[in-house]
């Protein structure tokens with residue numbers, strides 16, 4: 393099929409005030425242009441793309457947040473004669489694709505914006521008769537096997553038959569910056585993705601626990617970031633890696649063994665908070681989910697956040713593992729996260745599962761956590 397353009401639809405952006413909407417639309421267009429070579433026209437709540445390479449354009453649009461659906465289309469003028477000849481060519485293309493034949497139950501849906509000397513129903517009936525005349529196939533408005541859309545906007549008309557689902561969400565970069573704690577596990581890549589989907593620019597922060605962890609962990613994180621970059625058109629993910637082995641050693645040496653994991657997580661939040669202040673980020677993101685593993689009890693989640701002032705957002709907090717895995721699979725990070733990274737040898741035999749804030753505070757003091765955090769930050 394020789395398409396001329398792609399029509400984009402956006403959902404939530406359309407609900408905003410006209411000023412905000414215009415800002416979001418502009419950002420969306422900028423993000424699209426960053427990875428797709430195309431001309432863009434914005435008009436009456438729609439974005440029209442005229443790409444140089446259709447295949448490439450269609451493969452990238454389903455990874456650009458803010459787009460609810462999109463349709464490759466053919467354009468013509470909004471009069472009976474032009475619509476008839478363009479629709480006739482379009483139907484030839486559909487026959488070639490095997491999408492319609494003389495037995496296909498079909499419907500025409502017509503939408504109109506502007507003043508015309510015909511109604512939408514009249515145009516739909518006219519287009520229906522063009523197709524019937526050509527192929528003799530039956531019209532079925534209730535259960536069509538194929539719907540052909542005729543969208544008329546003032547002097548222009550667009551014909552298409554597909555509405556491809558986009559990723560939804562808000563345009564990346566419209567909602568401020570976050571520091572996302574990214575491990576090579578299944579959860580944090582999904583948490584990062586969900587915040588990107590809500591329009592947040594991401595700085596991915598990974599803690600390299602060597603010598604307690606293996607180089608494979610950093611390698612896997614780098615592969616995950618590469619995968620997530622596919623969704624970051626226009627606002628690439630920035631990466632920071634903090635060497636965390638010395639901090640972990642201090643936890644083991646100067647605090648109760650049982651609290652190593654709690655102090656590890658608490659240190660991550662505190663370092664993320666420092667980085668956020670330096671990079672102008674407004675929140676920290678992590679992949680916590682209540683009760684998912686023994687270390688993620690509600691009391692542990694709360695105790696690890698003690699002394700951190702910046703909001704910590706956990707978009708997976710109420711999701712089941714199976715729901716998280718499904719998203720990880722859809723976005724392509726699951727396969728990478730499943731690769732064994734060797735784990736962390738700093739984990740004690742019996743890690744704390746019911747951390748008490750008072751005991752955590754004492755442990756933070758006994759290891760002089762604030763000073764160690766300062767040193768760790770300065771050395772990275």
Ligand SMILES: Nc1ncnc2c1ncn2[C@@H]1O[C@H](COP(=O)(O)OP(=O)(O)OP(=O)(O)O)[C@@H](O)[C@H]1O
Nearest residue numbers: 573574575577578579580597598599678679680687
């Ligand atoms: N090495 C690390 N670097 C950066 N963030 C980390 C690291 N380890 C853990 N985190 C953050 O802490 C969260 C909770 O980690 P924890 O190990 O308790 O759970 P998890 O279920 O293994 O998480 P994940 O599947 O994301 O690794 C992670 O989702 C992630 O956001």
